[in-house]
Amino acid sequence: MSDLFLLSERQMSRISPFFPLAHGVPRVDDRRVVSGIVYVIRNGLQWKDAPKDYGPHKTLYNRFVRWSRLSVFNRIFAALAGEGPKPERIMIDATHLKAHRTAASLLKKGMFPRRIGRTKGGLNSKLHTVCDDKGRPVVMLLSESQMSDHKGARLVLNALPPANVLIADRGYDSTWFRQALVTKGIEPCIPSSRSRKIPYPYDKALYRQRHKVENLFAKLKDWRRIATRYDRCAHTFFSAICIAATVIFWI
Numbered sequence: 423m424s425d426l427f428l429l430s431e432r433q434m435s436r437i438s439p440f441f442p443l444a445h446g447v448p449r450v451d452d453r454r455v456v457s458g459i460v461y462v463i464r465n466g467l468q469w470k471d472a473p474k475d476y477g478p479h480k481t482l483y484n485r486f487v488r489w490s491r492l493s494v495f496n497r498i499f500a501a502l503a504g505e506g507p508k509p510e511r512i513m514i515d516a517t518h519l520k521a522h523r524t525a526a527s528l529l530k531k532g533m534f535p536r537r538i539g540r541t542k543g544g545l546n547s548k549l550h551t552v553c554d555d556k557g558r559p560v561v562m563l564l565s566e567s568q569m570s571d572h573k574g575a576r577l578v579l580n581a582l583p584p585a586n587v588l589i590a591d592r593g594y595d596s597t598w599f600r601q602a603l604v605t606k607g608i609e610p611c612i613p614s615s616r617s618r619k620i621p622y623p624y625d626k627a628l629y630r631q632r633h634k635v636e637n638l639f640a641k642l643k644d645w646r647r648i649a650t651r652y653d654r655c656a657h658t659f660f661s662a663i664c665i666a667a668t669v670i671f672w673i
Contacts, residue, residue: 426457426461426473426475426476427457427461427464428453428454428457429453429457429460429673432673433669434453434456436502436673437456437498437502437668437673438452440497440498440501442492442494450481450485451477454475454476454477455477455481455482455485456485457476458472458473458477459482459485459665460665460669461473461476462482462647463645463647463648463662463665464644464645464666464669466645469483486658487658490655490658490661491657493657493661494661495664495665495668496660496661498664498668499559499562499664499667499668502668502673503559503560503561506554506558506560508583508584509554509555509560509583510587511554511555511587511589512552512554512555512560512582512583512587512589513552513553513588513589513590513632513634514551514552514553514575514578514588514589515550515551515590515591515632515635515636515639516549516550516571516574517548517549517639517643518541518543518547518548518549518567519547519548519643519648519649519650519651520543520545520649520650520651521538521544521546521547521650521651522650522651522652523545524652525538525545525652525654525659526538526545535656536654536655536656537564537656537660538567538656539566539567539568539569540567541567541568545567546567547566547567547651547656547659548564548566548567548568548569548574549564549639549642550562550564550565550571550575550578551635551638551639552581552582553634553638554585555631555634556634557634557635557637557638557671558638558671559638559667559671561578561581561582561583562660562663563577563578564656564660565577571594572593572594572596572599575590575594579599579602579606582608584607585608586608586609587608587609587610587628588603588608588609588610588611588612589611589612589628589629589631589632590610590612590632591612591613592612592613592614592615592616594612595614595615595618600612610622610624611625611628611629638671641670641671642666642667642670645662645666647662648663648666
């Protein structure tokens with residue numbers, strides 16, 4: 423497997439404490455299987471096209487789906503992101519992720535929510551992300567594409583880590599959001615929308631740091647199964663996002 427991706431022993435030691443306990447028959451080699459899952463998601467492969475070195479593709483797929491339903495990958499991301507040092511500045515933004523027609527074929531009344539909406543660009547999902555001052559994601563939320571930035575900000579407000587400043591574009595300029603940030607002891611660095619008669623002052627030099635959250639999205643979208651959504655259920659797609667964020671930024 424020298425030419426394939428394989429998690430290092432150090433990386434495995436950081437994520438393996440969050441794996442479910444095996445019951446009965448011993449589980450297939452976790453390092454090989456999880457590395458195969460990462461390889462498929464990063465390269466945008468169908469599960470049947472996974473290299474044979476990772477074992478049967480059904481094992482990779484079943485492990486990914488089963489652990490996604492158990493929120494294993496979500497917990498790994500949340501735990502490792504929470505272990506980081508307190509950031510001085512945080513940034514918030516959202517991006518659209520194109521949904522392939524195979525992801526949009528599930529009925530809206532299915533067992534699991536899709537988190538897929540329609541915009542001018544077609545069917546999409548929307549990823550709302552808060553990152554630290556080093557451009558590493560600390561909070562992520564998946565929603566339908568038509569959800570506004572304001573509503574996404576409201577949903578992640580209680581999960582914001584302690585920080586001195588929050589940087590965001592003018593799409594997050596609202597009185598309630600500014601007041602909520604001040605209540606939490608966070609100074610907003612947000613340009614005023616053009617509709618405001620009296621603009622709020624903000625630090626323009628500090629605002630230039632917002633490119634870090636854009637760089638974060640670019641790195642995530644380098645993974646083909648993140649840039650284009652093939653998973654029908656939202657929990658499996660969000661698990662793929664958590665895997666990518668964990669491997670790229672936290673291990």
